[in-house]
Amino acid sequence: xxxxxxxxxxFFTVVENQSAAVSVMPDHSPGGDALVEAAQKxxxxxxxxxxxxxxxMVHGVLLARVPRGEVDDLVQDxxxxxxxxxxxxRNVNTFGAWLATITRNRAMDFHRRSxxxxxxxxEDARRSPAEVEANExxxxxxxxxxxxxxxxxxxxxxxxxxxxIAARTGLTPSSVRVNLHRGMKLLREQLGGKYE
Amino acid sequence: MSDYLWNKSGEPDAEVKxxxxxxxxxxxxxxxxxxxANVNHKRRSHWLPLAIAATVVLAIxxxxxxxxxxxxxxxxxxxxxxxxTPNDTATDDQKREVVERxxxxxxxxxxxxxxxxxxxxxxxxxxxxxxxSYRSNIVRYAPTHKRRESSGVVLSAQRGRKARTAQQTxxxxxxxxxxxQQDEVRDGELAKEQLMLALHITSRKLDLAQRRMxxxxxxxxxxx
Numbered sequence: 001x002x003x004x005x006x007x008x009x010x011f012f013t014v015v016e017n018q019s020a021a022v023s024v025m026p027d028h029s030p031g032g033d034a035l036v037e038a039a040q041k042x043x044x045x046x047x048x049x050x051x052x053x054x055x056x057m058v059h060g061v062l063l064a065r066v067p068r069g070e071v072d073d074l075v076q077d078x079x080x081x082x083x084x085x086x087x088x089x090r091n092v093n094t095f096g097a098w099l100a101t102i103t104r105n106r107a108m109d110f111h112r113r114s115x116x117x118x119x120x121x122x123e124d125a126r127r128s129p130a131e132v133e134a135n136e137x138x139x140x141x142x143x144x145x146x147x148x149x150x151x152x153x154x155x156x157x158x159x160x161x162x163x164x165i166a167a168r169t170g171l172t173p174s175s176v177r178v179n180l181h182r183g184m185k186l187l188r189e190q191l192g193g194k195y196e
Numbered sequence: 197m198s199d200y201l202w203n204k205s206g207e208p209d210a211e212v213k214x215x216x217x218x219x220x221x222x223x224x225x226x227x228x229x230x231x232x233a234n235v236n237h238k239r240r241s242h243w244l245p246l247a248i249a250a251t252v253v254l255a256i257x258x259x260x261x262x263x264x265x266x267x268x269x270x271x272x273x274x275x276x277x278x279x280x281t282p283n284d285t286a287t288d289d290q291k292r293e294v295v296e297r298x299x300x301x302x303x304x305x306x307x308x309x310x311x312x313x314x315x316x317x318x319x320x321x322x323x324x325x326x327x328x329s330y331r332s333n334i335v336r337y338a339p340t341h342k343r344r345e346s347s348g349v350v351l352s353a354q355r356g357r358k359a360r361t362a363q364q365t366x367x368x369x370x371x372x373x374x375x376x377q378q379d380e381v382r383d384g385e386l387a388k389e390q391l392m393l394a395l396h397i398t399s400r401k402l403d404l405a406q407r408r409m410x411x412x413x414x415x416x417x418x419x420x
Contacts, residue, residue: 044231051229059224068222076230083235134221156212157219161203180201188211195214 036092039083047086051079054096057168058103060154064142065107068135074110078103097170140190148183151176243412247405254401262394269386 038046058078062071082102089098127135138157141149154165162180166173199206200213373381 047231048229052226055226056224063222072227075227079229080231080235083231128221130218131221134219137215137218138222155201156215157222158224159204159216162201163203177202184201184212187215195211195218 033092033095036086036089036095040086040089040092047079047083050095054099054168055079056158056160057096057154057165058099060158060160061100061103061150061169062107063138063157064146064149064153065104066110068138070110074106078106081106094170096168100169137191141187143190144183144186147179148186151179152183152187155180243409247409250405251398251402254405255398258394258398258401261397262390265393266387266390269390270383273382273386 035046035050039050055075058075059071062074062078066074078099082099085102089095138153141152141156143149144152150169151165151171154160154169155162160168162176163173165171166176169176171179200209
């Protein structure tokens with residue numbers, strides 16, 4: 001094997017071993033900047049439009065981290081918190097990344113003040129078989145590394161495309177692509193060909 | 197990676213499709229946004245950057261002030277020393293003569309191979325004991341106008357107090373320290389005194405800035 005080949009192999013091994021791609025880029029969702037600016041001035045209608053656009057992303061990020069029964073309330077909490085702090089956002093281009101950070105922090109905060117998990121087992125008993133299956137897959141996804149789990153939930157549960165995920169979360173498209181690819185590979189391994 | 201996983205275009209990946217269907221019950225279901233009617237925006241305090249800037253400026257001013265005070269005290273110390281030395285009454289011409297004589301003696305000493313250090317000490321200040329260190333024999337002269345000012349021992353009360361403090365400190369250690377160490381101790385005491393003063397001023401100003409900031413933040417925030 002030549003020296004060049006050895007170096008190339010080493011380089012690709014290092015790249016493959018990286019846990020996740022997390023480069024961040026400005027959010028360029030269409031019309032988003034104007035809406036954010038209007039919402040910063042107190043325009044509730046503009047903020048409601050932002051909510052409609054970003055709620056699936058917030059829902060997905062929370063779903064990847066907190067119990068399903070808590071997600072809907074936490075989505076409202078996140079947007080309320082964002083509305084209160086919106087004036088502090090200096091670069092309106094980064095609204096998506098900023099909102100995703102608030103969401104992740106809210107999820108961490110939830111776990112710090114975590115309530116008893118027994119409630120969840122009661123909920124499980126009332127669920128339909130489809131919901132039980134969905135929760136089983138979600139549990140598998142939640143055991144994956146954080147960046148993969150978030151991207152996979154946004155893609156498979158919320159059905160956002162890779163470009164939409166990048167635009168909503170502020171990640172670069174290439175990061176999302178890498179996370180989707182590696183996350184899917186890991187998920188296939190974890191599921192053991194059950195859904196092939 | 198298949199196009200379907202990336203952007204749901206092209207031929208669907210069977211496994212991805214099945215996972216999407218299985219996970220559908222968890223998908224976001226639209227709910228109206230619930231914002232309270234009166235939401236208080238947490239306004240950024242304008243006092244905080246102002247207070248930080250003020251503190252920095254005050255710290256710089258304090259530093260400069262303490263530097264000036266230290267320089268003045270050093271000047272005063274030199275005046276006191278020169279007032280206490282008989283050589284203080286020497287005119288500039290006399291001093292020049294002493295220096296020239298010292299240079300001459302040094303050249304002679306090189307020829308006669310006498311120890312240079314002893315000769316120079318004796319030449320510079322013959323009244324002093326040659327066994328003392330070289331540094332202790334150096335007489336530092338204040339600028340002429342300053343010496344004229346202090347020739348009649350016309351020192352202000354503050355200057356006198358500072359000088360006495362410095363002299364007392366040095367006198368206490370006189371028996372144990374060499375003259376060089378005494379000088380260093382005296383310098384250190386003066387520097388410490390000035391630093392404490394500067395820190396005190398800065399601390400008071402910081403307290404004031406913090407109090408103003410607290411007053412500003414304790415006011416109720418205004419909803420937009």
